[in-house]
Amino acid sequence: MASDNALSQILTTQQMRDAEQRIFDAGMPEFDLMQLASGRAAEWVRRIAAGRSVTVLCGPGNNGGDGYVIAHCLQKAGLEVTIVAPEAPKTPSAKQALALWGDDVLTSGGSVQGEVFVDCLFGSGLTRKLSGEHSLLLRDLAERHQMAIALDVPSGIASDSGAVLNERLPRFDVTLALGAWKFAHCLLPARDKMGTQRLVPIGVSALEEAAVRVTKPKLAPPAFADHKYSRGLAAIVGGDMPGASVLAAQAAMRAGAGYVKLAVHEAPNAGPELVVDTSHVRVALDDKRINAVLIGPGLARHEGSIKALETALKCKGALVLDADALHLVEPHMLDPQMSVLATPHDGELDALCRKFAIVADGRMARAKALAAMSGMVICAKGPDTIIASPQGEVAIAPPAPSWLSIAGTGDVLAGIAVSRMANGSDPFTAACEAVWLHGEAARICGPAFTSLELAQSVGRALARCL
Structure with missing residues (x-):
């Protein structure tokens, strides 16, 4: 049985090749x-096809070899199968797979029509555009079928970056990832071409250095001996726009912390369940019981905001920086010994990269470089x-649901994160937990919700992790 880490890991093309080589070295032949x-x-395709005819497009490499084997399995199961292969197999395993198929192969799509189309032209590892002939063949076959399935990674997609290499590539209904997830399965714009994704395990072991997909966290209810302080005190620093910090606090109260305090100079209409501290921020944060602090939502960007940020950065606990705090923070303010989580959107990420003199291509590269340079976990x-x-x-x-694209949902995410950190999670784990809970809360809300409704659904999302 594969471990949870093995099933959630995301591998580069080279890591996948190395993983397969370890399987070969253990004694399994490539074919x-x-x-x-x-x-x-093939079992996935058979179930999806449900008796309908299938056309398989095979390329010259091992991805095409997979296609021949899939076709053979489907034909044995009684389905009507047609193979289109514009080039002959070039690898030893693909040649063996063609021999296993042992039936006619069309070299041109021509007027081939069917009900389910399976793309096995090129899989992971492709770094250049498809030829005009291959691109047209792929598109035409996809258009002439009712359903399209991609094997591993759709042809014309860069596996490691998620780049779409050709224009007008078809959108697939289902993508079957072989052995492990690839970055293209997780990143835009490629992810938008893949439809429903399913992992086909093949015994790949977990790699310590691999990236992972965020999965549902395993949380525990409070122990019988717990009290509000043992569960964690989270402090949220408000500013000129108190609504944002109230949203964050509403989420934080439902994400696991035992005590949430809002430090704001003027008490908002926040409800009786929220502790509001209107004393000076230095006094409000001078509490040794505070485990984590959030600053940024609704903070504004003036001299008083900078002083509030400097005060928060002197706290001994963990810290979440969001919104305005990300525009105000400077490299010299950060203490390498602090546990800091930053939650930038793309504009804030670009601003932070400029401050830290980071030049990198792509969001993932920028996030990794910024984390390494700043010492912060970057979400x-x-x-x-x-x-x-x-x-x-x-x-x-x-x-996550696209209904999250409204004002205030970032404040909710930051509130969940500070609550998880106050409850004891390290910044990286807290970020993963917060992102999952945030998405699940949105699913619970359904369409067209408000940010307050999202915050109020966080408790039900957490309940699904117990």
């Missing part, structure tokens, strides 16, 4: 592994949220 992987993928939030630690750990969140 046997191809049959194992393709046989399991680069967006439709493909990336979490990076100073030690090189990387996690990528699964897709």
Whole structure:
């Protein structure tokens, strides 16, 4: 049985090759592994096809070899199968797979029509555009079928970056990842081409250095002997726009911390359940029981905000920096010994990279470089949220509902994060927990919710982790 880490890891093309080589070194021949992987993928295709005819597009490499094996398995199961292969197999395993198929192969798509189309032209490892002939063939076959399935990574997609290499590539209904997730499965714009994703395990072991997909956290209810302080005190520093910090506090109260305090100079209408401290921020944060502090939502960007940020940065506990705090913080303010989580959106990520003189290509590269340079855990939030630690750990969140694209949802995410850190999670783990709970709360809300409704759903999301 594969471990949870093995099933959630995200591998580069080279890491996947190395993982397969370890399987070969353990005694499994390459063609046997191809049959194992393709046989399991074929079972997915068979269930999806549900008796309908299938067309398989095979390329000249091992991805095409997988296609021949899939076709053979489907034909044995009684399905009507057509193979289109514009080039003959070039690898030993692909040639063996063609011999296993042992039936006619069309070299041109021509007028081939069917009900389910399976793309096995090129998989992971592709770094250049498809030829015009291959691109047209792929597109035409996809358009002439009712459903399209991609094996491993759709042809025309860069596996390691998620780049779409050709224009007008078809969108697939299902993508079957072989052995492990690839970065293209997790990152835009490639992810948007893949439809529903399913992992086909083949016995790849977990790699310590691999990135991972964010999965549902395993949380525990409070112990019977717990009290509000043992569960963690989270302090949230408000500012000129108190609504944002109240949203964060509403989420924090439902994400596990035992005590949430809002430090703001003027008491908002926040409800009786929230502790509001209107004393000076230095006094409010001068409490040794505070485990984690959030500053940024609604803070504003003036001299008083900078002083509040400097005060928060002197606290001994963990710290979450969000919103305005990300524009105000300077490299010299950060203490390498502090546990800091920063939650920038793309504009804030770019601003932080300029401050730390980071030049890198792509969001993931920028997040990793910023984490390494600043010592902060970076949660680069967006439709493909990336979490990076100073030690090189990387996690990528699964897709969350697009209804999250409203004002205030970032404040809710920051509130969940500070609550998880107050409850004892390290910044990287807290970021992963917060991102999952945030997405699950959105799913619970359904369409067209408000940020307050999102914050109020966090407790139900947490309940699903117990």
